[in-house]
Amino acid sequence: MTFAGFERQDARTIWNFFRMLLRDRFMGSRLGAAWSVANPLLLLSIYTFVFAFIFKSRLPGSEPGLSYTIWLISGLGPWLAVAESLTSAANSIHGNAGIVKNLAIKAECLPIAAAMSGLIPLAVSFSFLVVLLIADGWAPSWHVLAIVPAGLALFGFVTGLGIALSALVTFFRDLGVALPSVLIIILFSTPILYPVTAVPRALQMLAELNPFYIAGQWIRVPLLDHALPPVWGLVWISVLAGATFWGSLLAFRRVKGYLPSAV
Amino acid sequence: MTDTAYAIIAQSLRKLLPLERASLFWVWLGRARDVPCLEVLKGVDLKVAKGEMIGVLGHNGAGKTTLLRTLAGIYPADSGSVAVNGDVGALFELGGFGNRHLTGRAFVRKYFLLFEVQKEQRVRLMREVEEFAELGDYFDQKILTYSTGMTARLYFAAATVIEREIYLIDEILSVGDEYFQAKSWSRLRERLAGGAAGILVTHDWSAVLKLCRTARILEDGEIVREGTADEVVRDYLKLPIPEPNGAEIIAEKSFSAVSGAPMHLEFDVVLHKDIEVEVSLSIEHLQFGAGWEIVLLNEYSSVASTRGCYRLRVELDRTPLSAGNYLVNIFLASPADPLTGQRETLHTRSWTYGNGLTMQVTGEERPDLTPFMTRWQQVAS
Numbered sequence: 001m002t003f004a005g006f007e008r009q010d011a012r013t014i015w016n017f018f019r020m021l022l023r024d025r026f027m028g029s030r031l032g033a034a035w036s037v038a039n040p041l042l043l044l045s046i047y048t049f050v051f052a053f054i055f056k057s058r059l060p061g062s063e064p065g066l067s068y069t070i071w072l073i074s075g076l077g078p079w080l081a082v083a084e085s086l087t088s089a090a091n092s093i094h095g096n097a098g099i100v101k102n103l104a105i106k107a108e109c110l111p112i113a114a115a116m117s118g119l120i121p122l123a124v125s126f127s128f129l130v131v132l133l134i135a136d137g138w139a140p141s142w143h144v145l146a147i148v149p150a151g152l153a154l155f156g157f158v159t160g161l162g163i164a165l166s167a168l169v170t171f172f173r174d175l176g177v178a179l180p181s182v183l184i185i186i187l188f189s190t191p192i193l194y195p196v197t198a199v200p201r202a203l204q205m206l207a208e209l210n211p212f213y214i215a216g217q218w219i220r221v222p223l224l225d226h227a228l229p230p231v232w233g234l235v236w237i238s239v240l241a242g243a244t245f246w247g248s249l250l251a252f253r254r255v256k257g258y259l260p261s262a263v
Numbered sequence: 264m265t266d267t268a269y270a271i272i273a274q275s276l277r278k279l280l281p282l283e284r285a286s287l288f289w290v291w292l293g294r295a296r297d298v299p300c301l302e303v304l305k306g307v308d309l310k311v312a313k314g315e316m317i318g319v320l321g322h323n324g325a326g327k328t329t330l331l332r333t334l335a336g337i338y339p340a341d342s343g344s345v346a347v348n349g350d351v352g353a354l355f356e357l358g359g360f361g362n363r364h365l366t367g368r369a370f371v372r373k374y375f376l377l378f379e380v381q382k383e384q385r386v387r388l389m390r391e392v393e394e395f396a397e398l399g400d401y402f403d404q405k406i407l408t409y410s411t412g413m414t415a416r417l418y419f420a421a422a423t424v425i426e427r428e429i430y431l432i433d434e435i436l437s438v439g440d441e442y443f444q445a446k447s448w449s450r451l452r453e454r455l456a457g458g459a460a461g462i463l464v465t466h467d468w469s470a471v472l473k474l475c476r477t478a479r480i481l482e483d484g485e486i487v488r489e490g491t492a493d494e495v496v497r498d499y500l501k502l503p504i505p506e507p508n509g510a511e512i513i514a515e516k517s518f519s520a521v522s523g524a525p526m527h528l529e530f531d532v533v534l535h536k537d538i539e540v541e542v543s544l545s546i547e548h549l550q551f552g553a554g555w556e557i558v559l560l561n562e563y564s565s566v567a568s569t570r571g572c573y574r575l576r577v578e579l580d581r582t583p584l585s586a587g588n589y590l591v592n593i594f595l596a597s598p599a600d601p602l603t604g605q606r607e608t609l610h611t612r613s614w615t616y617g618n619g620l621t622m623q624v625t626g627e628e629r630p631d632l633t634p635f636m637t638r639w640q641q642v643a644s
Contacts, residue, residue, distance in 0.1 A: 012379070016376050016377065016379065019376060020373055020376050020377065023369070023372075023373065024362050024365070024373070097359075098356070098358075098359035098360045098361065099359070099360050099377065101332075101337065101356065101359060102337065102353060102355065102356050102359040102360065103337065103353075103360070103377060104335055104336035104337050104351075104353075167291055168288070168291070170284065170287075171284045171285050171287045171288050171291070172284075172285065172288070250293075251291045251292065251293065252291075254290050254291060254293060255287050255290050255291045257338070257339040258281050258287050258290070258298070260332065260337050260338055261280045261281060261338065262281060262284045262287060
């Protein structure tokens, strides 16, 4: 059984790479795996502190405090996962030159496995979020199920970008260096830390097409408002995810043969 | 032989390597099909029979590593074909997967993960690596605290713990101290005695003699020579046949002796001028794929110092060699300088120059006699 040029055994390869990347990432630091949990928590804390307590940001019609914090984290958590996935996937070929050069592998498995590493900050921030929600007296509704298709579309989109970046970083090393800044720019230009209504009217339509915003909405709205955002958004990001994933994979496979000698 | 008798068949193998990375961007975009490349392999034909280990000798840049990577399926061939019949153990850039922050044990665990070692085998194999590498407590320390030799031991132990049918080996046998090298050699021989096939690419000709029956020379991406290991090594070394320098060895091409019986080797030395000459002689045994040993070697001893022809005779009460073919090398030199200990070579007859002598020993197999390698082989079978 094959799918998009992947065979069944590639799933195991991806899984093995995923485990390997996780082990490698936090080896050499004294606290090891504890960092993978501590990192997102620290980031969530600092953003919450700055936005909720220094800037005293609040949502239109609500008080600053717990509800804003919950709103913030429900958007920021998935973003941390996206940032982790993209960074990790972008460096997955170049950073694992030893494997690419010395092992006959299906190279595209590496960025895919690396993109999965976003699942760790995602799980951490969701757990944190659920604790806060319960403290706020929250109960889930059936709408939370919408998170699944939205999450999958987001994952497909991010993985596609990651596959593209992983090849590009091997040709242009500078990209890997520039990526963290690019991610910060995307974060602040996407209505994640502020509501879309705060965006200047002229740019609002553009912001509403931003796949990161839409995916964020499809996670945030079902959770907090017990409702669903417009369905066209989900369709749009699913199409975008499919196209990005497929296109990147195609481009990646064109240069794949050169990668072991280029890293 | 039918194709199934081969472990590796490569036909008209061509491999191009890109010269600049940035130009690959256009290929990635689909706007270009080719990029500026260097043709590293220019149509290599290579067949390795099952159970055979061949040597590929070449200087730096000849394409040796590219050849192995292409055979291993890491580099796709640009044209030509590769067929590999069996599971491959690639022993090159050992530890390339590494991360020096890992402990020895964690490195091996990663290695097992990458090679998808079955869960039930991991404990046993891990113990084998631990025992073979002999790192003691360091096995649970980070690799970056290791010495070069310790790192090499860990990597070699991990890379060879899984038995394979085909080994692709790149210059790895010069790792560690002499004790560990001997251990590595015996592990490789063990693997080969088990019927494994493979290729050893190296510029170390003595390694080829120790491990391979036949060899090739790879030069500028092409196989330019093919033959038995000693012939190929001689061509690879391309040592100029030494001209007599005041003194000359005159000898039949071949000697003979009977195992256990008295041995007489006779040859003449001509002194073309008044010059002090000393002689040394060695008998070597070359057993392809198993070893290359100097079995007899004498000290330099004085011949003469005035012009003339002298007959030299080497006598032993008992030929301490079991039946087989041996190589005889004779060296003429001036006496050692008392200060530097150096000698001036006057004439040499040695197989490495292609002007060597041979000796055929006949008689019954005598397990109490050299060469030792033969005995080793009998035990293994």
